[in-house]
Amino acid sequence: xxxxxxxxxxxxxxxxxxxxxxxxxxxxxxxxxxxxxxxxxxxxxxxxxxxxxxxxxxxxxxxxxxxxxxxxxxxxxxxxxxxxxxxxxxxxxxxxxxxxxxxxxxxxxxxxxxxxxxxxxxxxxxxxxxxxxxxxxxxxxxxxxxxxxxxxxxxxxxxxxxxxxxxxxxxxxxxxxxxxxxxxxxxxxxxxxxxxxxxxxxxxxxxxxxxxxxxxxxxxxxxxxxxxxxxxxxxxxxxxxxxxxxxxxxxxxxxxxxxxxxxxxxxxxxxxxxxxxxxxxxxxxxxxxxxxxxxxxxxxxxxxxxxxxxxxxxxxxxxxxxxxxxxxxxxxxx
Numbered sequence: 001x002x003x004x005x006x007x008x009x010x011x012x013x014x015x016x017x018x019x020x021x022x023x024x025x026x027x028x029x030x031x032x033x034x035x036x037x038x039x040x041x042x043x044x045x046x047x048x049x050x051x052x053x054x055x056x057x058x059x060x061x062x063x064x065x066x067x068x069x070x071x072x073x074x075x076x077x078x079x080x081x082x083x084x085x086x087x088x089x090x091x092x093x094x095x096x097x098x099x100x101x102x103x104x105x106x107x108x109x110x111x112x113x114x115x116x117x118x119x120x121x122x123x124x125x126x127x128x129x130x131x132x133x134x135x136x137x138x139x140x141x142x143x144x145x146x147x148x149x150x151x152x153x154x155x156x157x158x159x160x161x162x163x164x165x166x167x168x169x170x171x172x173x174x175x176x177x178x179x180x181x182x183x184x185x186x187x188x189x190x191x192x193x194x195x196x197x198x199x200x201x202x203x204x205x206x207x208x209x210x211x212x213x214x215x216x217x218x219x220x221x222x223x224x225x226x227x228x229x230x231x232x233x234x235x236x237x238x239x240x241x242x243x244x245x246x247x248x249x250x251x252x253x254x255x256x257x258x259x260x261x262x263x264x265x266x267x268x269x270x271x272x273x274x275x276x277x278x279x280x281x282x283x284x285x286x287x288x289x290x291x292x293x294x295x296x297x298x299x300x301x302x303x304x305x306x307x308x309x310x311x312x313x314x315x316x317x318x319x320x321x322x323x324x325x326x327x328x329x330x331x332x333x334x
Contacts, residue, residue, distance in 0.1 A: 003058045003114035004314045010049025012315040015059065023118040025071035031118045032083055034065040035133035037332040038305075039321050040141040040169065041257065046107055047318050053107060059314065060332070061087055061105045063112025064127055064136035076121050083124040084136040084293075085112050086286045087144065092122060093287035101282070112137075113311060115334055125289050128296045138303040138329040139292070141283055142169030146232060147292040148284035149254035150177050154230035158182030163219060163228040163246055164203075165235055167194045169329040170256060172304050174232045175201055180299040186219055186228060186246075197327055201304070209242075216245025227251060227274075237264020249274045256281040304328030 001022050007014040025031045037060045045051045047059060063085040067077050077083065089109070091100035103109040105123070117123075127136035149170075150156050162178040163186045164171045171187070178185050179202040187203040189195050190210035198206055205222045207215045219242075220227050227248030233240060234257030243253055244267055255278055271278075284292075295301075308331035309317035317330050 001115035002311065004060070004311055005056050005058050006047060006053060008055035010047065010052070012047055012318050015047060015315045017312050018056070020058075020114065022116045025069055025074075025118050027072040028074060029071040029118055029120050030067050030074060030077050030083075030124065031069040031116060032063070032065045032124065033068045034063045034112055034114055034117055034334050036064050036137035036334060037112050038062045038138045038142075038169070039317055039330040039332070041259075042141060043106060044318055044321055051107060057106070058111040058114050059106045060111040060113035061085070061107065062137050062140045063105070063117060064133040068116075074121055077124070077126075082127040082131075082133070082136070084127040085124055085140050086122065086289060087140045087283040088285065089120065089123040091285045093285050096282070096285075113314060113332065113334070122286060125286060125293060128293050134305060134308065134331050134333065135303050137331065138169065138305065140289065142329065143173040143303070144284045144289050144292055145256055145281055146170050146173035146177055147295075148288055149232050149256060149281050150174060150181070150230060152284065152288060153254055153279040153281065154252040156181055156183050156230050160184070160229040161186060161223055163231045163243065164188070165232065165239060167198065167327045168234065170234060171232060172201070172328045175203060176301045180295070180301060186222060188215060194327055214242070216242035219246035223248075230254070232256060235259050237261045237266070240264070241267050244270050244274070244276060247274060247276055251276055253278040254281045255279065305331045307331070308333050
């Protein structure tokens with residue numbers, strides 16, 4: 001089989017297509033013919049060398065395909081089942097622990113950018129009914145991060161207001177989940193064209209943050225001075241102060257990204273004065289993914305895929321991601 005691997009010390013020009021043997025499943029394992037993957041910021045950080053990995057590691061955390069062989073003792077899946085990978089195969093349920101965080105495909109374990117993947121049953125869940133592999137492959141990292149941020153941690157409810165930032169995969173899924181839950185959405189972007197697309201997807205109000213650097217106050221004004229109930233914070237230190245300003249008293253911020261840097265000043269007085277809550281989010285558990293898939297089937301949400309590339313075009317796909325021009329997810333066809 002073919003697999004996209006990364007040669008040390010990393011860099012997009014160090015991605016190669018290698019020939020690998022298909023491994024037969026052992027007891028408790030399944031062999032999946034992978035049909036699609038999708039890009040996340042985490043995958044980009046591995047590929048460009050920011051996250052060091054072993055030489056020759058197969059890339060990509062997300063994958064979806066069809067079970068072609070099962071090992072002894074496997075009862076959850078059968079041949080022909082359509083499945084999607086889990087970001088933390090060892091995190092079945094309950095609180096996160098260091099041990100549960102081990103084994104992420106394309107980082108601490110072999111990734112999904114391969115024609116076949118053989119792994120334990122817990123490395124997959126069933127895919128949403130009616131989804132193509134390309135659609136299912138967008139879910140394990142971006143969609144589950146948005147789901148946990150809003151449904152598990154912030155516990156949004158109908159009538160709440162959610163703030164999302166930008167037009168990447170997590171933010172688009174957050175918009176879709178919020179609208180499906182009966183919540184209002186305020187969205188930010190530096191592109192008027194992208195803001196128009198966000199409104200088409202259901203955003204109730206939009207702000208061009210490049211033209212409005214004090215956009216936290218604008219969010220408050222758009223919510224009649226109350227502020228939002230929940231924020232999906234992808235920027236980090238460069239946007240956190242505005243997110244705090246945008247929140248209602250007792251609101252919740254899910255910190256899921258560091259696009260503006262790894263450290264910076266936090267307006268602590270404003271944070272505690274408003275009695276805010278903030279949770280650090282690193283994707284979610286297998287059980288949360290299964291809950292999310294049931295919700296997707298009930299709501300009819302469909303992923304937004306901007307563009308797809310072939311497996312041997314993976315480096316070009318990362319360059320497209322690097323440009324910031326995409327809207328939603330970037331897919332890989334395998």
